[in-house]
Amino acid sequence: MDEKLKRDIILEHYQNPFHKGLSDNPEYITVNSRNASCVDNINVSVLIDDGVIIDARFDGDACAICTSATSVMAKTLIGKTLDEAKVIVENFENMINEKEYDSSVLEELNVYDTVYRQPNRKTCALLPFRAIRDIMNKNENK
Amino acid sequence: MNRDDFPILETGIIYFDNGATTMKPKCVVDKVVEYYTEYTSNAHRGDYDTSLRVDKEYESVRTKVKNLINAARDEEIVFTKGTTESLNTIVFGYMQKILKKNDEVLISKSEHASNVLPWMILKEKIGIEVKYVDLDENYAVTVENVKRAITDKTKVISLAHVTNVIGDIRDIVEIGKIAKENNILFVVDAAQSIGHVKIDVQKANIDFLGFSAHKMLGPTGIGVLYGKYELLNETDTLEYGGGMNAFFESDCSYELKEVPWKFEAGTQNIAGVIGMGRAIDYILKIGLDKIHEHELELKKYAVSELKKVPNIKIYNENTDSGIIAFNIDKVFSQDTAIFLNRFNICVRSGNHCAKILKDEIGITNTCRASFYVYNTKEEVDKLIEALKRQDEVYDNIV
Numbered sequence: 086m087d088e089k090l091k092r093d094i095i096l097e098h099y100q101n102p103f104h105k106g107l108s109d110n111p112e113y114i115t116v117n118s119r120n121a122s123c124v125d126n127i128n129v130s131v132l133i134d135d136g137v138i139i140d141a142r143f144d145g146d147a148c149a150i151c152t153s154a155t156s157v158m159a160k161t162l163i164g165k166t167l168d169e170a171k172v173i174v175e176n177f178e179n180m181i182n183e184k185e186y187d188s189s190v191l192e193e194l195n196v197y198d199t200v201y202r203q204p205n206r207k208t209c210a211l212l213p214f215r216a217i218r219d220i221m222n223k224n225e226n227k
Numbered sequence: 228m229n230r231d232d233f234p235i236l237e238t239g240i241i242y243f244d245n246g247a248t249t250m251k252p253k254c255v256v257d258k259v260v261e262y263y264t265e266y267t268s269n270a271h272r273g274d275y276d277t278s279l280r281v282d283k284e285y286e287s288v289r290t291k292v293k294n295l296i297n298a299a300r301d302e303e304i305v306f307t308k309g310t311t312e313s314l315n316t317i318v319f320g321y322m323q324k325i326l327k328k329n330d331e332v333l334i335s336k337s338e339h340a341s342n343v344l345p346w347m348i349l350k351e352k353i354g355i356e357v358k359y360v361d362l363d364e365n366y367a368v369t370v371e372n373v374k375r376a377i378t379d380k381t382k383v384i385s386l387a388h389v390t391n392v393i394g395d396i397r398d399i400v401e402i403g404k405i406a407k408e409n410n411i412l413f414v415v416d417a418a419q420s421i422g423h424v425k426i427d428v429q430k431a432n433i434d435f436l437g438f439s440a441h442k443m444l445g446p447t448g449i450g451v452l453y454g455k456y457e458l459l460n461e462t463d464t465l466e467y468g469g470g471m472n473a474f475f476e477s478d479c480s481y482e483l484k485e486v487p488w489k490f491e492a493g494t495q496n497i498a499g500v501i502g503m504g505r506a507i508d509y510i511l512k513i514g515l516d517k518i519h520e521h522e523l524e525l526k527k528y529a530v531s532e533l534k535k536v537p538n539i540k541i542y543n544e545n546t547d548s549g550i551i552a553f554n555i556d557k558v559f560s561q562d563t564a565i566f567l568n569r570f571n572i573c574v575r576s577g578n579h580c581a582k583i584l585k586d587e588i589g590i591t592n593t594c595r596a597s598f599y600v601y602n603t604k605e606e607v608d609k610l611i612e613a614l615k616r617q618d619e620v621y622d623n624i625v
């Protein structure tokens with residue numbers, strides 16, 4: 086993907102994030118996720134019904150990479166089954182951690198395919214995915 | 228000032244993160260290397276030349292520290308691994324013994340984690356109350372507000388001399404006077420002030436104080452706990468082992484060494500102590516007044532230049548230390564810091580371990596530029612030039 090296009094997508098999601106703001110529906114599972122350097126701080130909130138992600142939302146205070154990645158993630162995961170979501174999460178994490186991954190499942194999340202070059206940004210991009218993992222665990226143990 | 232003494236600066240790095248840690252002059256590094264290459268030995272233990280040399284060097288630093296902060300005697304100086312250990316020893320070695328349920332400890336919301344969390348834990352353990360002095364419109368602690376916050380339950384005032392985000396210098400002499408008049412213990416976190424402004428523990432009637440060498444041109448992993456002699460005598464060490472006991476027997480009788488050695492259990496950070504001594508010499512040779520003047524001049528210059536840059540918000544324009552907290556409007560602090568890194572400019576972003584300051588300034592994250600002896604106006608100019616190019620903040624985001 087063209088560098089400029091990637092940047093535009095990221096900035097668009099940073100400045101006009103998708104589904105920013107939480108729902109007060111108690112059926113949502115919400116988790117807080119912060120990175121160790123104590124800067125990014127987000128809440129990710131997901132509504133799961135019958136093994137399908139019906140809605141994903143977030144709020145919080147975070148840098149451009151973290152905010153936009155959370156936004157793109159939310160957009161990507163809505164409508165996916167939990168199994169599909171797991172595959173996406175794993176492949177995204179592999180991409181950031183410079184392991185082998187399948188870009189065909191990542192859709193718009195592919196815009197982060199060069200974040201690995203900036204070690205100080207990796208945790209920012211991974212933060213929402215840590216949250217979604219927690220949410221899926223919570224859902225399994227419900 | 229003295230830039231040639233800092234080889235690391237030759238790399239072109241513009242280092243504005245002195246609040247986190249400082250660069251080391253060559254003489255400090257040489258002093259540490261000298262210990263490792265010429266007379267490595269343990270302290271207080273040997274009967275041979277190199278060990279005696281260690282003892283002499285090690286104990287001579289106690290005197291240097293005593294003179295730096297004008298303590299009454301060498302024995303009031305305990306070596307620790309830094310401010311954090313010093314404050315924890317004060318809280319859990321002394322305060323835990325003498326404070327009672329509902330006794331009040333007065334701190335502020337701009338304190339560093341190491342002057343907040345130990346008190347919160349003590350609250351959990353024995354039920355003390357943690358109270359906050361109100362900050363004024365510049366987010367500073369004023370003597371008036373300290374007075375107002377004191378109640379008949381106040382037993383301790385524990386404040387940073389200089390805070391690490393706002394950089395306000397607290398009037399510790401006045402606060403110390405008030406503490407004494409009200410029979411309150413006065414604890415000072417000198418992490419940000421040591422090596423920047425003068426401290427006189429007797430004049431300020433300070434009961435306990437802590438600082439770290441690495442923020443004053445010295446090595447990491449070494450610092451100081453100061454306590455009035457009679458208070459240190461009543462303070463328990465948090466560690467037991469070699470070097471700190473006079474004897475112990477199989478019937479479980481034992482005796483600990485005197486203050487300060489009872490606090491220095493196990494093999495100490497000898498290289499660190501010796502390096503810290505050299506850093507103190509170096510700083511005193513320049514002069515603390517001169518250092519402070521230099522930082523203040525840089526801060527004033529930086530503030531006036533920053534004000535000419537659009538969309539910059541400064542949070543602590545009016546404080547008298549070399550610390551500036553700022554943000555570019557609508558840009559997350561970490562994004563700014565990472566952008567500045569492209570120009571080889573080091574600033575810190577985040578909440579700087581002062582996590583409850585957000586209650587006061589209404590914002591969780593800032594960029595912090597903090598100056599020291601070797602920083603220059605030319606470096607500030609480079610920061611300004613970079614910030615003028617703020618439209619490019621996101622150009623290299625991926």
Ligand SMILES: Cc1ncc(COP(=O)(O)O)c(C=O)c1O
Pocket residue numbers: 246247308309310311312338339341342387389390391416418419439580
């Ligand atoms: C005001 C203040 N207090 C305490 C500390 C803790 O110092 P250290 O990490 O060296 O123990 C710091 C360091 O950031 C500080 O700025």
